[in-house]
Amino acid sequence: MTTSLKQFGITAACCCALLLSACAEDKADKAEQSPKVTIDKNPFPSQYTPLPGAPTVITGVTILDGIGNKIDNGMVYFTNGKIAAIGENLDIPAEATVVDGTGKWVTPGIIDVHSHLGVYPNPSTHSHSDGNEAIKPVTANVWAEHSVWPQDPGFGRALAGGVTALQILPGSANLFGGRSVVLKNVPDRTMQEMKFPDAPYGLKMACGENPKRVYGKKGGPSTRMGNVAGYRQAWADAENYMRAWERYEADYEAGKNPTPPKRDLNLDTLMGVLKDEIRVHMHCYRADEMAVMMDVMKEFGYQIYSFQHGVEAYKIGDLLAKNNVCSAMWADWWGFKMEAYDGIRENIPMVHEAGACAIVHSDSDLGIQRLNQEAAKAWSDGRRADIEISQQEAWIWLSANPAKSLGIFDKTGSLEVGKNADIVLWSDNPFSTYARADKVYIDGGLAFDLSDPASWPVADFELGQVGEGDIK
Amino acid sequence: MKSLLTICLLATISSSALADKLAIVGGKVFTGSEQGTLENATVLINGNKIVSVSASSAVPEGYQSIDASGKYVTPGLIGAYTQLGLVEVSSSAGTVDASVSSNPVSSTGAAYDVSYAINPDSSLLAISRVEGFTSAVSGISRSDSLFHGLGAVITLSGTGDSVLKSRAFTAVDVGNGGADSNGGSRAALWVMLEEAISEAMQVSTAAQLSPSSQWHGLNSRADVKALKPVVNGETPLLMFADRAADIRQIIAFKQRNPKIKVVLVKGMEAWRVAAELADANIPVIIDPEFNLPGSFEQLGATLANAKRLEEAGVMVAIGMETHNIRLATQHAGNAVAFGMSWEGAMAALTVNPARIFGMSDSLGMLKSGAKADVVVWSGDPLEVTEAPEVVIINGEMVEMTSRQIKLRDRYQRRVESQQTSQYIR
Numbered sequence: 001m002t003t004s005l006k007q008f009g010i011t012a013a014c015c016c017a018l019l020l021s022a023c024a025e026d027k028a029d030k031a032e033q034s035p036k037v038t039i040d041k042n043p044f045p046s047q048y049t050p051l052p053g054a055p056t057v058i059t060g061v062t063i064l065d066g067i068g069n070k071i072d073n074g075m076v077y078f079t080n081g082k083i084a085a086i087g088e089n090l091d092i093p094a095e096a097t098v099v100d101g102t103g104k105w106v107t108p109g110i111i112d113v114h115s116h117l118g119v120y121p122n123p124s125t126h127s128h129s130d131g132n133e134a135i136k137p138v139t140a141n142v143w144a145e146h147s148v149w150p151q152d153p154g155f156g157r158a159l160a161g162g163v164t165a166l167q168i169l170p171g172s173a174n175l176f177g178g179r180s181v182v183l184k185n186v187p188d189r190t191m192q193e194m195k196f197p198d199a200p201y202g203l204k205m206a207c208g209e210n211p212k213r214v215y216g217k218k219g220g221p222s223t224r225m226g227n228v229a230g231y232r233q234a235w236a237d238a239e240n241y242m243r244a245w246e247r248y249e250a251d252y253e254a255g256k257n258p259t260p261p262k263r264d265l266n267l268d269t270l271m272g273v274l275k276d277e278i279r280v281h282m283h284c285y286r287a288d289e290m291a292v293m294m295d296v297m298k299e300f301g302y303q304i305y306s307f308q309h310g311v312e313a314y315k316i317g318d319l320l321a322k323n324n325v326c327s328a329m330w331a332d333w334w335g336f337k338m339e340a341y342d343g344i345r346e347n348i349p350m351v352h353e354a355g356a357c358a359i360v361h362s363d364s365d366l367g368i369q370r371l372n373q374e375a376a377k378a379w380s381d382g383r384r385a386d387i388e389i390s391q392q393e394a395w396i397w398l399s400a401n402p403a404k405s406l407g408i409f410d411k412t413g414s415l416e417v418g419k420n421a422d423i424v425l426w427s428d429n430p431f432s433t434y435a436r437a438d439k440v441y442i443d444g445g446l447a448f449d450l451s452d453p454a455s456w457p458v459a460d461f462e463l464g465q466v467g468e469g470d471i472k
Numbered sequence: 473m474k475s476l477l478t479i480c481l482l483a484t485i486s487s488s489a490l491a492d493k494l495a496i497v498g499g500k501v502f503t504g505s506e507q508g509t510l511e512n513a514t515v516l517i518n519g520n521k522i523v524s525v526s527a528s529s530a531v532p533e534g535y536q537s538i539d540a541s542g543k544y545v546t547p548g549l550i551g552a553y554t555q556l557g558l559v560e561v562s563s564s565a566g567t568v569d570a571s572v573s574s575n576p577v578s579s580t581g582a583a584y585d586v587s588y589a590i591n592p593d594s595s596l597l598a599i600s601r602v603e604g605f606t607s608a609v610s611g612i613s614r615s616d617s618l619f620h621g622l623g624a625v626i627t628l629s630g631t632g633d634s635v636l637k638s639r640a641f642t643a644v645d646v647g648n649g650g651a652d653s654n655g656g657s658r659a660a661l662w663v664m665l666e667e668a669i670s671e672a673m674q675v676s677t678a679a680q681l682s683p684s685s686q687w688h689g690l691n692s693r694a695d696v697k698a699l700k701p702v703v704n705g706e707t708p709l710l711m712f713a714d715r716a717a718d719i720r721q722i723i724a725f726k727q728r729n730p731k732i733k734v735v736l737v738k739g740m741e742a743w744r745v746a747a748e749l750a751d752a753n754i755p756v757i758i759d760p761e762f763n764l765p766g767s768f769e770q771l772g773a774t775l776a777n778a779k780r781l782e783e784a785g786v787m788v789a790i791g792m793e794t795h796n797i798r799l800a801t802q803h804a805g806n807a808v809a810f811g812m813s814w815e816g817a818m819a820a821l822t823v824n825p826a827r828i829f830g831m832s833d834s835l836g837m838l839k840s841g842a843k844a845d846v847v848v849w850s851g852d853p854l855e856v857t858e859a860p861e862v863v864i865i866n867g868e869m870v871e872m873t874s875r876q877i878k879l880r881d882r883y884q885r886r887v888e889s890q891q892t893s894q895y896i897r
Binding site: 335436 | 560561562563564565596716741744761762763764765766767768770771772773774775776795796798799802805806808809810854855856857858859876877879880883884887893
């Protein structure tokens with residue numbers, strides 16, 4: 001208090017000397033300005049450190065670069081965590097470790113955009129069930145990263161299947177389930193040590209049966225129209241909140257001393273979406289519902305980066321392409337509820353053929369271990385339906401498109417010079433059931449080596465238990 | 473182009489299929505029998521029966537040929553443990569006959585009988601049979617009681633009478649799930665199981681169960697009747713467990729009751745007691761992909777389970793699914809990727825479930841006299857990229873369509889069509 005009075009006195013004296021009354025008024029206001037209130041957008045920063053790596057070249061290998069190209073008998077060289085060269089014949093420094101890839105295949109690391117590892121971990125006890133804040137339909141205030149248990153043995157299993165990065169989503173009980181987090185699949189002590197540096201946050205939303213089932217007898221929504229009313233009201237509230245902050249910032253910049261809006265963690269997240277800082281990933285099965293959601297998106301001026309599951313995406317491939325919305329899908333899950341009743345095996349290739357962005361996802365602690373096989377099934381089912389897609393093109397579903405939808409394609413998701421060395425060496429063509437991940441590199445560090453049991457992650461939970469260190 | 477060829481092949485055959493003599497020529501044939509796997513072999517079908525499997529490529533007079541060169545030929549696959557015919561949509565969509573809540577007819581759950589509930593028009597049957605599954609074991613997945621009723625073996629032909637064998641088995645969960653619904657502890661569950669079984673053994677005459685006689689048993693009268701074939705060793709008792717300690721209890725139960733045909737189901741830690749299971753002649757039905765500790769009874773789960781069981785000489789069947797029983801080939805393929813033999817994995821999808829459920833005279837093998845359930849595959853059935861091209865059930869070529877294929881065709885055609893979707897068929 002004394003400080004501000006003193007400042008006022010000094011400033012007033014200064015302005016009087018200039019005999020500018022308007023100035024005096026402005027300066028007086030500025031003098032009264034409290035420190036500007038801003039929102040820390042990264043209060044839980046990544047503490048990720050890459051595994052140690054050595055300059056490495058894989059030789060004589062079949063390469064799918066993840067953006068549609070195939071190189072037979074190729075080489076890939078990586079150093080300092082980045083891909084340094086890729087091609088048929090490379091000049092490689094003598095000190096590089098040489099990995100003979102004869103008969104083997106190399107691809108970019110698989111990125112799963114739909115995982116609940118850590119938030120619905122194994123063992124799946126009630127004590128660990130931390131994926132759905134199912135207390136009210138709008139909980140954009142919760143962040144999945146605060147539920148992630150890094151000791152979930154599922155991370156290590158997924159690594160053995162070639163998964164190098166993954167998005168952990170809240171569940172689908174709520175219209176707005178909360179923020180997602182993107183992790184590097186290097187199992188460690190804390191979530192922050194796995195957190196993918198500079199990956200944008202996602203926001204999980206959900207269509208259809210789940211919210212109405214969960215809230216039907218708890219105050220609603222109990223219908224699909226109730227769901228949509230819930231999304232729209234929340235976006236309207238977010239617009240209001242965003243305007244309040246904009247007003248605050250404008251007033252502050254104008255030298256006034258405005259009162260900042262009351263912080264609202266729920267609306268913080270929704271505002272982040274409206275500013276295109278946070279990406280919507282929306283659980284939605286039915287074609288007609290996805291069409292409605294793309295209208296809601298346009299009404300409030302945000303982008304849906306992906307529909308999750310999109311079991312009926314094949315019905316509206318044209319609409320998905322036009323609206324630039326990815327669809328993250330299973331190869332063949334269907335029938336477990338009405339909105340999954342129209343699932344078909346050609347969903348992924350049909351979406352691809354329509355020119356829309358297709359992604360293979362898991363939503364499963366088992367499926368995440370074999371996403372290459374999910375893509376293989378979709379690829380071959382498409383061919384039997386006369387949809388000709390090459391294997392090198394199909395790999396886009398596993399790495400590049402996931403990376404694009406998550407906003408990390410500038411860093412990973414393809415084998416291109418300068419990108420993170422997130423690489424899988426497969427024992428065989430990864431479109432075969434019999435292929436296994438031989439070596440998995442993340443940022444150039446060897447995170448998994450099939451031939452070296454010491455490199456197989458063992459979660460704290462598994463230490464001293466039956467099966468510790470066994471082949472999994 | 474491939475699909476076009478298949479369509480042409482089917483068209484040719486179906487116009488002459490009434491000849492009802494088929495010769496599948498030139499394929500790599502997994503027989504499931506002592507004949508093993510034959511290259512360039514011929515399978516002859518007359519009516520609804522297999523006539524022969526031979527390494528010769530000669531086709532006798534009067535047989536319609538199906539060219540299987542470069543392809544694989546197998547017995548129709550058997551869903552080893554499913555709820556096919558008992559469920560259409562699992563959740564929030566009306567009655568699911570695979571789930572039973574308490575009913576006065578039964579106190580221990582043994583009496584419930586799925587053979588009354590099988591629906592041959594279920595869309596799952598066509599969706600599964602075009603993927604090479606021609607029959608399935610189907611049973612109750614959830615009951616509040618000790619036993620999960622009586623299951624059936626069904627054909628997936630979709631014809632009026634789907635039940636090949638009713639009252640084919642009884643099931644009991646002796647793991648966490650069973651404990652949770654029977655007093656919350658194995659300490660209650662096992663005593664109840666022993667009592668229920670010994671009660672069924674003690675009843676020897678129908679008169680003891682007549683409505684006019686006194687009955688104060690733990691089982692209802694109907695339960696005792698249902699348990700008799702189990703205690704007499706006529707039909708198997710499926711026992712669900714994962715933990716090695718529970719499996720040891722099952723082995724001890726078998727030793728106490730040598731007559732009972734015990735089958736272990738799930739068995740994530742079965743590999744830890746593989747030798748004992750082999751000695752006790754207990755077959756195992758597994759999903760080999762389970763490799764996570766979903767609970768404290770599954771700590772030892774590993775993809776090497778199938779391999780280790782096979783090496784110990786345990787009979788293994790693979791295929792625990794319903795809507796996606798078609799993925800059992802992928803599960804078996806992954807068992808091979810983790811060390812199981814290809815022949816063993818194929819047997820796990822065919823002859824082994826047939827043997828476990830007492831159906832090997834007719835199902836699961838390509839041999840003279842067996843039911844003509846045969847599949848011609850584009851390649852190795854365990855490769856996720858291969859698929860059936862011809863499916864024969866009971867000697868008849870299956871129309872290779874399903875609700876899913878019709879949905880696909882509609883929306884593929886819609887791209888080029890001026891019509892709105894509901895007019896496209």
